[in-house]
Amino acid sequence: MRRSTRAVLAAASAGLLLAACGVGADPVQNPKLSEDEVTISMNWWGADARTQQTLDAIELFEEEHPNITVEPQYADWVGYWDRLATTTAGGDMPDVSQFDALYLASYAERGALLDLSTVSNILNTSALPDNILDTGRVGGDLYAVPTGATTNGVLINTSLFEQYGVEIPDTDDWTWEEFERAAVELTEASDGEVHGMSPWGSDSFSLTVWARQHGGQLFDAEGDLALDPDLLASYWHRTLDFIDSGAAPSVAQIIEGDGLPLDQVSVVTGKSAMSFIPAGQFIAYQSAAPDFNYDLANWPTDGDTREGFQYLKPSMYWSAASTTEHPAEAALLIDFLTNDTRVAELFGLDRGEPGNPAFREAAEPHLDDAGRESLAFTEAMADEVGDTPPIIPNGASDIDALLKRYYQQVLFGDASPEDAAEACLSELQDSINATG
CATH class of the missing domain: 3.40.190.10 (Periplasmic binding protein-like II)
Structure with a gap:
């Protein structure tokens, strides 16, 4: 199974x-x-x-x-x-x-x-x-x-960038445009043997950081959903954009790699060069791929990105x-x-x-x-993190499983990001309400 x-x-x-x-x-x-x-x-x-x-x-x-x-x-x-x-x-x-x-x-x-x-x-x-x-x-x-606690970061396989002669942007102050351009350049330089990045789509940690970049949050202090469906839809739209530009692998390749153990994921096997990970897992990734060198970087931003979007998630x-x-x-x-x-x-x-x-x-x-x-x-x-968001409430423990199910519908074209976001959040709120 x-x-x-x-x-x-x-x-x-x-x-x-x-x-x-x-x-x-x-x-x-x-x-x-x-x-x-x-x-x-x-x-x-x-x-x-x-x-x-x-x-x-x-x-x-x-x-x-x-x-x-x-x-x-x-x-x-x-x-x-x-x-x-x-x-x-x-x-x-x-x-x-x-x-x-x-x-x-x-x-x-x-x-x-x-x-x-x-x-x-x-x-x-x-x-x-x-x-x-x-x-x-x-x-x-x-x-x-x-x-302990950790932020979310971008894992960068610097060995692959060096191998294909692609310059990594200045990660101290990089934009989403620079991030995607570097990913596309690496995909093209490798003739598609390597993709520049692995996209997100079904984990609540990266979704929380994405929401906080845009002034949102997943839950409020009372334990109810506070996420605007448009923000969840934009999170999935960004993945589709990465796929369309060639920065990320195809839908078939993403599905094929879903659920693999860490030592088999594409950023470890050298099939992709960047990935969004809990920063505390950096050692595990580096240990799983000793022939590669990795760096960690903060997320890219845009001009309207909110300060303090990173937070300390308990390990x-x-x-x-x-x-x-x-x-x-x-x-x-x-x-x-x-x-x-x-x-x-x-x-x-x-x-x-x-x-x-x-x-x-x-x-x-x-x-x-x-x-x-x-x-x-x-x-x-430490100087970049904002306030810790409210804890995942009772009834929402399966949030990652729900995100995965609706994310796959988006990837397969069975639902638009907007429709999938509405349905996903409605189902999650019903689950929270059932515990009240």
């Missing part, structure tokens, strides 16, 4: 199972650590390297707290959310879980997550800047501690279950993962650029060139 289809099914099953999820009793304020033997479970998604790093961190934690045993649980992205929905519905959610912004509000508003203010006697979040920490709040309450979070029988120990583990700099040395930038400044300082000496470039880009963008 294709990954994209599995993702849709996972989101749907998660919503059905969460509707009846078990929730914990009223949490104890300022719980005390037990002196007895305690076992808690810790749950995360990721590849083998992340799993080994996390197991090493667990070993350090258990050495520090010999009466606490941490039971590891892990899976790939889709399997992770399937299993988490099932265990949560059965009242057996893992004590500590890695979380994503897509699902945070859904679980928090159904009472599945522990209000972390109740364990503030153990969990210290003071090292995290407010604009990062606040991304873990739902309805004003803290349900998740961000591991991922740590959360605790409302059903945990050991809230103090769960909080202690999250505190360890958030504040112990030995964890930073183990994790590096695997879970994004650390939100804790001490983590960044501890991780930097252990980073390779790609890691240092990724960190430098994030630090350089």
